[in-house]
Amino acid sequence: xxxxxxxxxxxxxxxxxxxxxxxxxxxxxxxxxxxxxxxxxxxxxxxxxxxxxxxxxxxxxxxxxxxxxxxxxxxxxxxxxxxxxxxxxxxxxxxxxxxxxxxxxxxxxxxxxxxxxxxxxxxxxxxxxxxxxxxxxxxxxxxxxxxxxxxxxxxxxxxxxxxxxxxxxxxxxxxxxxxxxxxxxxxxxxxxxxxxxxxxxxxxxxxxxxxxxxxxxxxxx
Numbered sequence: 001x002x003x004x005x006x007x008x009x010x011x012x013x014x015x016x017x018x019x020x021x022x023x024x025x026x027x028x029x030x031x032x033x034x035x036x037x038x039x040x041x042x043x044x045x046x047x048x049x050x051x052x053x054x055x056x057x058x059x060x061x062x063x064x065x066x067x068x069x070x071x072x073x074x075x076x077x078x079x080x081x082x083x084x085x086x087x088x089x090x091x092x093x094x095x096x097x098x099x100x101x102x103x104x105x106x107x108x109x110x111x112x113x114x115x116x117x118x119x120x121x122x123x124x125x126x127x128x129x130x131x132x133x134x135x136x137x138x139x140x141x142x143x144x145x146x147x148x149x150x151x152x153x154x155x156x157x158x159x160x161x162x163x164x165x166x167x168x169x170x171x172x173x174x175x176x177x178x179x180x181x182x183x184x185x186x187x188x189x190x191x192x193x194x195x196x197x198x199x200x201x202x203x204x205x206x207x208x209x210x211x212x213x214x215x216x217x218x219x220x221x
Contacts, residue, residue: 002042002084004095004137004144006171007031010043010083013057015075020064024048024075027057031083040100042084044172045142045183046070047100069104070183071141082142082171095144096137097188103128106140106184108176109158118168119148120176121160122184129157131186131194139185143171 010028024043031041032053039050041058048060067073087093106122113119122140124132132138134150140161149160168174176182 001087002047002098002100002142003087003091003093004084004098004139004142006082006084006143008083009170009172010081012075012077012079012081014059014077022062022067022072022075023051023059024062024072025057025059026081026083028083029056031085032056032058035085040086042082042086042098042100042142044071044081045098045100045102045139045185046072070102071105071181080172080175084142096139098139098142098144098185099188100142100185102139102183102185103131103191104184105181108178108180108182111176111178116165118163118174119160120163120173121158122182123155124150124157124159126157128184128186131190132159133190136190137187140182141172142183142185143167143173 008028008030010026010031012024013027014025016023026043032055035041035050035053035058037050037053040047041050041060043060046062046066048062050058051061052059062072104125106124108120109123110121111118132147132150134147136147138145138147138159138161145161147159148162151158163173173182
């Protein structure tokens with residue numbers, strides 16, 4: 001689990017493609033502090049598992065599904081990425097609960113600069129539109145943000161975020177241009193509610209979420 005508060009701007013230093021996966025190496029001295037084999041690190045919002053590391057960089061495998069759903073399919077040497085180590089129990093959650101399990105990508109539609117901030121509008125496809133609400137939380141390239149506006153027009157659904165100078169300087173969002181893609185993770189609570197609502201009238205949920213479904217679920221034998 002992550003909080004969406006980026007710890008470090010890293011940079012991809014190597015990409016090795018196979019038939020259905022890729023192995024990437026990322027330079028991030030802070031991200032590898034105290035790291036162990038098998039630890040999770042968010043790379044621009046995608047939760048990856050460390051398979052190798054040294055004092056300044058780590059290597060992770062990216063499976064085909066992740067490549068298809070995320071911007072990591074365009075990973076290349078020199079690409080800047082947002083890095084965050086997994087949250088520790090007892091840490092302050094400055095952002096919101098971010099799993100690193102992205103829903104897909106969102107395309108930049110418009111960028112409006114202000115005196116001390118920047119508003120970016122992103123396209124929303126039909127599947128994700130119900131999961132993004134005004135003043136709700138969203139993670140873009142792993143950055144925890146508050147949705148500042150949502151809407152629909154002839155071209156489809158969209159949402160906006162308002163970025164302060166710190167976010168623009170400390171993350172890759174300051175480099176985004178119209179047409180760019182970012183990794184999108186909607187709020188976990190919204191996804192759970194949407195799933196529950198999709199159940200038809202003949203399906204029922206457990207009367208208590210604390211009780212396992214089926215006797216075998218609680219058996220230790």
